[in-house]
Amino acid sequence: MNTELSARASEIAACARALLVRGGYNGFSYADISTAVQISKASVHHHFPSKAELVRTVVARYREEARAGLDALSRQVPDPLARLQAYTGYWASCMHDDSSSFCICAMLASELSTVPREVADEVRGHFLDLTAWLASVLASGAAQGRFVLHSSPESEAMGFVATVHGAMLSARAYGDPEAFTAVVQPLLRRLAAP
Template sequence: MTQKTSPKALEIIDQARLLIANGGYNGFSYADIAKTLGVTNASIHYHFPAKADLVKAVVIQYRTQSHHHLALASVEDDDPVRLLRLFVGFWEHCLREGPLPFCICVMLASELPLIPDAVADEVQGHFDDLSGWLTEVMAQGQARGLLELRAGPKVEARILMTLVHGSMISARAARDPALYGAVALACVAAAFGRSAKRPDISRNALSRPPGKFARMPVCRHAGPRLPHDLKFPSSGMPQ
């Protein structure tokens, strides 16, 4: 476990995360990482004997960072509606400005029948973590009369996750990052239309820098660049 937290291991994890976001579990090999980092396959195997070990470490890091920053957001801002708006706007900010173009857990979830159980368990854990946080935020909004939830906080949390992740997939399918904002905005406007106190869901509101959410390393990934043979098309979205 110590070797997996060494600077070199963290560098490998960072590069793997970027490659997973663009191609999924089966979209990269140790050779891709070795070429970009200028190391040998053997040195990667030293830190992560199997690909499943590496991807599991990537998702564990992703979960840890996400959990920390969502908890921090709740401490710094006690307005449930604003937290929900920031959550939706977070990925628009990432898709538009951040070098990580997709949620790695959404990407890996699409491969769940084919990826190792150890990785699948961590991916499911991420969605459970996110659902738990959104459920708590929605419950607070309902208790304070800010949201009217027809299906209850837990189901509405899953609905919002579906809207956000589905919008992300639509944007990727269209090879147009801007589509996320257009789709998510319309969906969330419809969902929030039954709020007791309607939140600010204008495009300007969603386009504001999302503050504490923008500090999340899952978005602001200043790590390695893509290998030369894995380029974005002119629209900015991966193939």
């Protein structure tokens, strides 16, 4: 999917992304974007004829960013445990500075039965991308004697994803960014070989 956008379309997509973090797919309308970006609803429709197209574009761009970030971590951080710490540290920082306190794909996954299929497909794609990356980090760490895995790298990766996203939810529910770290740190300690 081509995710190149004009300056105005990028502004609309950025606004939609922020609204998705706050309230998910069903938590905003084109009227909200129109007000925030200060353009008419017709102009929003000009750039994105449907909400499904807008959100699919936002999620596709999010996936590109996530894949690039994970690839950069793989290149720049050779130690598997440090790589996982950098990944969770990214989210901890986002929680503290409120820059992106929730993964939009995790938010959308909670609404999967009510979002359009093209959006759901992008969300599932993100989870598959993330799980594959984590499984490769976990397998590498186990091969190096850095991790003790209690099941397959793929199963451990799915558990890791669930824990990280659950930690985001906990931080939001408690209104405390430290809750994220409190949930994630025991997972990292459990994985680390003695």
